[in-house]
Amino acid sequence: MTAAAVLPAKKEHRLTDLGFWAEWAAAVGLVLLVVVFQILNPTFLSSGNIASMLVAAAILVILAVGQTFVVATGGIDLSVASVMTLGAVVFGQAYTMGWGLIGSCLGAVVAGSLAGLANGLIIAKGRITDFIVTLGMLSAASGAALILADGKPVTIVDTFLLKLATGGIGIFGWPVIIAIVIAVAAHGLLFWTRFGTHVLATGGSAEAATATGISTGRVKIAVYTIAGLLAGVGAILLIARVGAAEPASNTSFLLNSVAAVVLGGVSLLGGRATILGPVIGALLLTALTNGLTLLGVSQFYQPLAVGLVVVLAALLTRFQK
Amino acid sequence: MINVDSVSLSFGSVRALVDVSLTINKGEITALVGDNGAGKSTLVRCISGIHRPQSGTISLDGEPLHFKNPEEAREAGIETVHQNLALVEDLTVWQNLFLNRELVHRIGPFAVLDKRGMQRQAKEMVSTLAVNVPAVRNRVRRLSGGQRQAVAICRAASFSSRLVIMDEPTAALGVQETARVEELILRLRDEGHAVLLISHNFAQVMRLSNQVWVMRAGRCVGGRRTEATSGEEIVALITGAKNG
Numbered sequence: 001m002t003a004a005a006v007l008p009a010k011k012e013h014r015l016t017d018l019g020f021w022a023e024w025a026a027a028v029g030l031v032l033l034v035v036v037f038q039i040l041n042p043t044f045l046s047s048g049n050i051a052s053m054l055v056a057a058a059i060l061v062i063l064a065v066g067q068t069f070v071v072a073t074g075g076i077d078l079s080v081a082s083v084m085t086l087g088a089v090v091f092g093q094a095y096t097m098g099w100g101l102i103g104s105c106l107g108a109v110v111a112g113s114l115a116g117l118a119n120g121l122i123i124a125k126g127r128i129t130d131f132i133v134t135l136g137m138l139s140a141a142s143g144a145a146l147i148l149a150d151g152k153p154v155t156i157v158d159t160f161l162l163k164l165a166t167g168g169i170g171i172f173g174w175p176v177i178i179a180i181v182i183a184v185a186a187h188g189l190l191f192w193t194r195f196g197t198h199v200l201a202t203g204g205s206a207e208a209a210t211a212t213g214i215s216t217g218r219v220k221i222a223v224y225t226i227a228g229l230l231a232g233v234g235a236i237l238l239i240a241r242v243g244a245a246e247p248a249s250n251t252s253f254l255l256n257s258v259a260a261v262v263l264g265g266v267s268l269l270g271g272r273a274t275i276l277g278p279v280i281g282a283l284l285l286t287a288l289t290n291g292l293t294l295l296g297v298s299q300f301y302q303p304l305a306v307g308l309v310v311v312l313a314a315l316l317t318r319f320q321k
Numbered sequence: 322m323i324n325v326d327s328v329s330l331s332f333g334s335v336r337a338l339v340d341v342s343l344t345i346n347k348g349e350i351t352a353l354v355g356d357n358g359a360g361k362s363t364l365v366r367c368i369s370g371i372h373r374p375q376s377g378t379i380s381l382d383g384e385p386l387h388f389k390n391p392e393e394a395r396e397a398g399i400e401t402v403h404q405n406l407a408l409v410e411d412l413t414v415w416q417n418l419f420l421n422r423e424l425v426h427r428i429g430p431f432a433v434l435d436k437r438g439m440q441r442q443a444k445e446m447v448s449t450l451a452v453n454v455p456a457v458r459n460r461v462r463r464l465s466g467g468q469r470q471a472v473a474i475c476r477a478a479s480f481s482s483r484l485v486i487m488d489e490p491t492a493a494l495g496v497q498e499t500a501r502v503e504e505l506i507l508r509l510r511d512e513g514h515a516v517l518l519i520s521h522n523f524a525q526v527m528r529l530s531n532q533v534w535v536m537r538a539g540r541c542v543g544g545r546r547t548e549a550t551s552g553e554e555i556v557a558l559i560t561g562a563k564n565g
Contacts, residue, residue, distance in 0.1 A: 188433075191434075192433050192434050192436075193425075193431075193432065193433065193434060194421075194423045194425065194432065194434065197412070197416060197420070197423060197434070198421065200409070200411065200412060201409045201412060201416075201420055201421075203411075204409035204410060204411040204412060205407075205408070205409045205410065207407065208407040208408055208409045208420075209409065209420070209421075210391070211391060211401070211403055211407040212391075212395075212407070212420045212421040212422075213390065213391050213392030213395055213421050214420070214421045267411075271409065271410075271411035271412075272411050
């Protein structure tokens with residue numbers, strides 16, 4: 001092999017390349033938002049506000065990481081938020097039945113994982129579209145939560161959960177640290193294991209993956225189980241934050257988890273994903289809501305703003321190569 | 322080396338393969354020709370473990386094969402270069418070369434990808450190609466058709482494969498790229514691999530192959546040594562103007 005025979009990777013003129021901006025839309029957007037909000041309200045970057053924003057973002061980050069694995073295979077999990085609700089209610093019931101903190105946490109995580117496993121099994125074995133199955137699970141899980149809780153919230157008073165919600169290291173609350181650990185582990189799983197490569201291969205070309213002997217069905221089952229498991233973890237943080245296990249629907253978490261993934265430059269067609277992108281996407285969405293609140297903009301405008309940002313990001317990703 | 326012995330397979334009322342028998346030899350290029358729908362692809366899918374024959378046997382060096390899935394066929398040394406290439410465009414060249422055969426280090430309970438090792442080996446693998454070589458860290462999406470085909474062939478030829486099946490390997494390529502891929506196919510043969518070539522291009526079949534098997538309507542209607550036949554005879558066998 002002569003050196004001339006090797007095609008050099010084409011030098012990209014990065015700053016003029018729309019694909020580059022598309023890939024980093026979330027980071028660029030986050031910086032812009034921070035600058036704008038800081039100019040409009042100098043308390044935006046106070047350490048207190050940063051700390052509260054990070055805590056507020058933690059659950060969304062965790063859900064978005066789960067969603068990323070699913071989207072990387074070319075699927076979508078519409079049930080993450082209601083599975084989280086189900087996990088929270090299972091936690092509440094277990095706690096009142098005297099399972100203790102650890103038992104209740106396990107209950108939430110196991111309930112979430114089982115719901116995710118069910119999604120995966122039906123999608124992989126039943127060969128039904130992801131969209132339909134998880135739409136069904138969205139309804140089924142919130143229904144199950146309502147039935148289990150009999151429609152009533154359960155107040156949880158637990159010193160450990162209180163500390164979890166309020167304590168931390170420096171400006172990083174415990175939920176933030178948990179979210180960081182999960183994001184780092186997810187990055188390792190996606191980019192440094194065979195499983196991660198198979199996830200990307202399944203999303204990139206299921207046909208090619210199958211031809212090399214990868215069981216795309218098993219990969220699908222695994223990613224939905226991961227999404228469910230992380231929804232269960234989110235449920236624990238939600239209870240710590242709210243102080244109660246409510247059978248309330250958390251629709252905004254669903255939309256925002258998909259939004260964070262799209263903002264993060266992950267292709268909804270599958271095959272291309274990062275963990276950092278959706279994490280930044282989740283931070284951006286949280287900063288947006290927080291900043292608008294600080295500026296005294298009516299809450300009614302927040303979903304509108306989120307919607308605009310997401311569609312803009314999706315438009316940008318069309319330029320991704 | 323590979324013996325296909327009276328293999329039959331039906332899909333419902335469609336008899337895709339009827340009593341097909343043929344042999345594929347080591348160190349030779351065996352061409353499989355026939356019209357569209359003659360059963361070539363179905364036969365290939367039986368050999369590569371995607372379909373299971375309903376009757377008859379396929380054996381490798383005298384050992385009957387019973388693959389449950391393509392992975393088992395791969396393990397036995399039967400590799401297929403698919404018509405649609407079967408590369409994942411969003412992954413890099415080295416990731417594709419090692420897809421589902423990734424090298425890992427063990428770090429405690431974790432199996433961590435040995436990216437550097439795979440990249441190094443991938444470089445060695447592609448550096449043997451005659452085709453102008455893609456950098457192994459490029460995504461396949463950026464490669465030309467010929468380069469992709471070269472990567473696919475490279476993957477099939479490595480990892481001690483014994484039979485490489487090629488389904489229309491040059492169908493989507495230009496003249497120059499076709500010539501280079503043909504060089505690669507000849508090299509596979511010279512290295513001692515058995516090659517099963519499916520092609521609609523008679524000139525290519527006559528140029529490359531050592532023997533030709535002809536299929537028509539699910540049956541194998543005849544086999545010839547390439548040097549003892551002509552394009553006209555093969556066409557006559559394919560169309561049924563002449564019987565094997």
